[in-house]
Amino acid sequence: MLEIEPGKEKMVKEYLTQVDLEEERDSQEMNAMQRFDKGDEKATTVLHLLEKLSKAEQMPLYYCGGFEILSQAVTDCTGQTLFRLNNGFSIISSNDMVRSCLLQKTTDPDSLELCMSVLKLWRVICCGNDENQKMLMTCPVSRESIVHLLTSEHVAEHAVPLCDCCLGLLRDRDGGVITRVTGVLSTVLPQSSEAVQHVIRGDFVRTMCRLLKGSGQTATKYAIKTLTVCTAASHLAREELLKSDKKLSILRHLLASSCDEMVSGNAALCLAHCLELEGIASNLLGTDIVPLLLRHAAQDAKRTAVQRNAAIALGKLCRSEPRCPLTLLYKPHAVDYI
Known part of the structure; x- marks a missing residue:
């Protein structure tokens, strides 16, 4: 395929990487189940601990101790895989006490200790395991707590x-x-x-x-x-x-189409950063960049961040490129905003 369409080399590589990851996941799951079926002590220990931890309304120290022991029991990919296959992520996310601790709604020492033990377990479970990392990011309580802790x-x-x-x-x-x-x-x-x-x-x-x-x-x-x-x-x-993107068409598209102040403001600021590069202003001649920036610079005063960033970008553009269509700046109040 690469010989026929060389331009799609990156897409092919990404697809092959995904195939490799799926094959690796299938292989890990098969090996984990085989070890469990054979009565492997480490494999059965993981499932036994998950059953204990699935009990609701226990004291924080009960869960804290269980997570600590589980972190020590998971020593390889088999343990990580069995944790995932046996609803380990769901057991944590469905526990009200654990959720409360992760979101730091309570700050007593036992709750903080429980929070640390869960984070330690997640690190052990996800270390070097792409599938578990993905599972962690799709789990609502982990997503909320990670953003909170970040x-x-x-x-x-x-x-x-x-x-x-x-x-x-x-x-x-x-x-x-x-x-x-x-x-x-x-x-x-x-x-x-x-x-x-x-x-x-x-x-x-x-x-x-x-x-x-x-x-x-x-x-x-x-x-x-x-x-x-x-x-x-x-x-x-x-x-x-x-x-x-030599003509920064992506940023210009965001400026032209987005109604989100954060998106527009960051697009204008990112554009201003890029205009510090030599020659980029010349590349933008003939595009719609000036009217786009001018429109945002002259918008509703409530969008002050967008106005400021657009004005900064417009100023850098005009200073860097003398051929910039300055006649647009003579529209009513245009210069005032800059």
């Missing part, structure tokens, strides 16, 4: 490994997983410059551009925020964006 002051300490995990999940074919992972990245990256530099070394900018071309409203909001954070911090990110 806003804590300590997230920067673990930002790089967390982003590594997210980058792997961006290859998933499930749109819901990709949206949630992008949401996590949009929360983590602003808190860690080290994580920003780490993610842009790969194909991250192109991945965000691809999401912006064909995603829903929520994913678009997350992706443009993430891309704006990257272009603000990195010259390389701006260059990668220009390689993918």
